[in-house]
Amino acid sequence: MSKLILFQGDSITDGGRIRTNDWDLNHQMGHSYPFLINAKLGSEYPEKDFRFINRGISGNRIADLFGRWKEDTLNHNPDILSILVGVNDAYFHTHNNSGSLADRYEKIYQLLIDEAKENNPDIKIVICEPFALSVKDKEDFIENIMVYLKPMQEKAKLIAERNNAIFIPLQKIFDEAAEKKETEYWIWDGVHPTVCGHQLIANEWLKYCKDIL
């Protein structure tokens, strides 16, 4: 049976995918790292018959994922579940105090994973580190977000270790890229990767996940 890879997350995962028209296969995957991963794996290994689902939704915090976990994750019964979430929690905390900070982030993340494993004990879970990068004229905004995001990044790693999940360290990938070229080239507004930034995520994802594919 072919493996189903499901991507969960916020706008970085979403990539403008369409929500309706299941018959229209043009626009299901959005334009983001899941599209790149789908394109690369699907074209290189057609014999594996991978299936891909993107269920990222722009603006989502970790509590939003939990809210729609049943219909948008568990009911699809993925073999590989990839999650990237957190930056909206840090942002919404600063914005209107509706984000989950590190301890609540950890608690809800564990609930997500527990239910996924209960649903499918053989599931492979991939935890992508949430990230942000300072860009011109947004230094204070990003610095403020990082105050709350950093403890979540530590929690994300901890949760991965505790649950035998694959952890994709993305903050350092962007930090390293920023040494080669201005940060706006990789993350235009400090939060949303550019097309090239999405390729960095996809490269890292493919590198760390190669043994579970």
Add this chain to the structure above:
Amino acid sequence: MSKLILFQGDSITDGGRIRTNDWDLNHQMGHSYPFLINAKLGSEYPEKDFRFINRGISGNRIADLFGRWKEDTLNHNPDILSILVGVNDAYFHTHNNSGSLADRYEKIYQLLIDEAKENNPDIKIVICEPFALSVKDKEDFIENIMVYLKPMQEKAKLIAERNNAIFIPLQKIFDEAAEKKETEYWIWDGVHPTVCGHQLIANEWLKYCKDIL
């Protein structure tokens, strides 16, 4: 000065890109082969500082490209201009006799190229072969389209040779892929490539264009 690569075409190029909000860099490139080419080149060669513009519009025939050639191509002054157009001409010919058949396709294509060269004598032009592939329950539909598309494919190649442009042979790529796996895996409705089909186009584009990048 960094090279500007502009993609022109129909829905296959378009990929659901947003038309408005120039400030929102999340959704400019759509989810199609230009996204994959941008992601690959931009992340691998940040020092080259490539710039990418997608101006594909869903449903476009070659006459539609000519209609918006000034604002959507010439005024951007690209260094590399990549064009994929033709399948809608074949389709609309069968649908309501509004497509351009091979001779008119050739004539308009030459107008497009003449103006692009007049605008920038150093421009590099990339002509992607239009393509289609028979899929289940659409055999007659695609067969009918191919009657008109095949002569256009020959014209596309001829135009490329006559104008010292790079020709990307895409029909054979999809024909070959269809030997490995069912056609729907690559082109779900016979006309629109899947995510994996877009990777095949991007791979071929990158292979043929490597010397002009």
